[in-house]
Amino acid sequence: MLSPFPENNPRSSVDQQRFPQGPATMAGHDSGTQHKFTGFQKYFNSYTITGRRNYVIATYASIAMIILYFKLRPKKQSPAVTEK
Structure with missing residues (x-):
C-alpha cells in the first residue's frame, strides 16, 4: 500500500515522463500564478x-444596463383623438 507521504512514495519513471513538472495544480487562490496574461x-x-470575478461583475452590469434601458426609455405617445 502507498503511503500518503510523498517522501515515502518515489515517482515511477512513467510518471516522470508524463508529468515532468509534477502533478497538476487544482484551481484555487494561486492557480493562475504561472500564467502571464496581457x-x-x-x-x-x-x-x-x-478574472472570474471580473466576468461576474461585467455580466451583472450588462444585465442592469439592459433593465435600466427598458425602464427609462421614453414611452411612445399615441396621437390625440379629436372628436368630429
Missing part, C-alpha cells in the same frame, strides 16, 4: 479568482 486576458480569464 491585454484583455489580464483582467478577464478563467484561471484566477480576480
Whole structure:
C-alpha cells in the first residue's frame, strides 16, 4: 500500500515522463500564478479568482444596463383623438 507521504512514495519513471513538472495544480487562490496574461486576458480569464470575478461583475452590469434601458426609455405617445 502507498503511503500518503510523498517522501515515502518515489515517482515511477512513467510518471516522470508524463508529468515532468509534477502533478497538476487544482484551481484555487494561486492557480493562475504561472500564467502571464496581457491585454484583455489580464483582467478577464478563467484561471484566477480576480478574472472570474471580473466576468461576474461585467455580466451583472450588462444585465442592469439592459433593465435600466427598458425602464427609462421614453414611452411612445399615441396621437390625440379629436372628436368630429
